[in-house]
Amino acid sequence: MNAPNKIAHLLIIIVFAASLLSGCGESSDTSSPPIENTEQNTVTPDTGEPSDTEITTADSRIASIKSYLIEESHQADVMITALPRELNEKAAALTEQMKENLELHSEWYMKTLGELKSGEPFPYDKRLGVSEDDYQFILNLNDHMSLIKESDTTVEIKYNRSSIEILNSASPILKKMNLALDANILTTELGELTYSNEISASDEQQVTGRWNGHTWTLQEEMAQSYSISIGQLEESKKTIIYIKLLDVGQPAREEVLVF
Incomplete structure (x- = not known):
């Protein structure tokens, strides 16, 4: 050279x-909303039935997700991470x-x-x-870096029997997501994302400000990875949906919705 x-x-x-x-x-990695894994890897006997702890954790997760995703039409801000x-x-x-x-x-x-x-x-x-x-x-x-509003969009939240549907027809990345609450699987046009971790509010979340939530991920043969995080900003109490798509050799694509 x-x-x-x-x-x-x-x-x-x-x-x-x-x-x-x-x-x-x-990004960043640091340009992206920071995510903290608060779950600990524990080994419990496999009895074929969920333990009381697992049931309590699942109920708490479902309750928190429902508090973030209120069933109605929301006017949302499409944000970018920038200077x-x-x-x-x-x-x-x-x-x-x-x-x-x-x-x-x-x-x-x-x-x-x-x-x-x-x-x-x-x-x-x-x-x-x-x-x-x-x-x-x-x-x-x-x-x-900070979150800066780029445009507006409409996010539709619909409750079904055992799932929550998230619709954003104007999105260039994902127009439809379906979250199966009991199975804890997020189905999208890209495939099925499995539950990854809980996000706990932290002062290290400098770009977004402190927030709590949950993350689902999909890894495809080390060539592609997708993550979707859904949560609530601690200060404003607004819902945040953060979508990140990584393809090897390609620029990362991401979408941040706040409503």
């Missing part, structure tokens, strides 16, 4: 690893300045890059063309 291409490669790493300009791309406009403009300007300076100091850059250990961040140097504070800002952009 020649010097100009390596310079461009470094900038791509900086931009996308920190979710520089567009935010959602799961606020002023920070986005600042990041773009700093990145352009760094690009110009790296091109001017390509020999130094190549030497420094070659000396780095695996996973070691590129050290600050004035030859980057930005201040040390601005460089740290670039490296820690995920800390500044």
Whole structure:
């Protein structure tokens, strides 16, 4: 790889690893609403019948899900994870300045890059063309991400005998989901997602703010993975539905609905 291409490669790493300009791309992982698994792996004797603890846990889960998904038509905000406009403009300007300076100091850059250990961040140097504070800002952009409204949509929640149907006809990702409450399986156009974990409100959920909920996932031969989280924002008490689709070699796709 020649010097100009390596310079461009470094900038791509900086931009996308920190979710520089567009935010959602799961990002993060940190750009995505943080999820905490609060369940512990326990082994109980298999008697063929659910234990009292399992029944209580299932009842609690179903009750919480029903409190998030009220049966009616909801006007929902379609959100994206991104930098606020002023920070986005600042990041773009700093990145352009760094690009110009790296091109001017390509020999130094190549030497420094070659000396780095695996996973070691590129050290600050004035030859980057930005201040040390601005460089740290670039490296820690995920800390500044937030949910920003992109558009409106309508989400229909319908209760059936033993399931809840979630409809969003305008969605480019998933238009219909059906949650079987007893089986705890979420059926979508992509397939059946099984229950993964409970989400507990945490101060680490910086992008969304604190929230509680549940996650269902589907993994297909390590090439694709889908996750859907449904919960409630702690402060506003609004429902949040977070959908994330990962295909190897493709940009992540996600949709965040708040209502």
